[in-house]
Amino acid sequence: MGTVTxxxxxxxxxxxxxxxxxxxxxxxxxxxQCAVDGETSPRSExxxxxxxxxxxxxxxxxxxxxxxxxxxxxxxxxxxI
Numbered sequence: 511m512g513t514v515t516x517x518x519x520x521x522x523x524x525x526x527x528x529x530x531x532x533x534x535x536x537x538x539x540x541x542x543q544c545a546v547d548g549e550t551s552p553r554s555e556x557x558x559x560x561x562x563x564x565x566x567x568x569x570x571x572x573x574x575x576x577x578x579x580x581x582x583x584x585x586x587x588x589x590x591i
Contacts, residue, residue, distance in 0.1 A: 526587065540555070541553045543580055546573065546574040560579075564577050
């Protein structure tokens with residue numbers, strides 16, 4: 511039998527993941543989506559804007575009562591030493 515040589519080296523590391531709250535982080539963005547027709551509000555840093563969109567949308571579409579909140583939140587990961 512011949513010599514056995516390693517083909518790969520595995521190294522396990524610990525990583526941390528958390529919301530990015532650094533000063534240069536991307537902003538948290540909010541939007542709302544109508545579950546009836548799939549139409550989506552513009553994204554905004556201020557939740558009041560998508561909320562107002564919902565009120566206008568359901569006012570224009572009397573049978574559209576169900577919505578989804580869409581939050582885009584920046585996260586960051588780093589290797590623990």
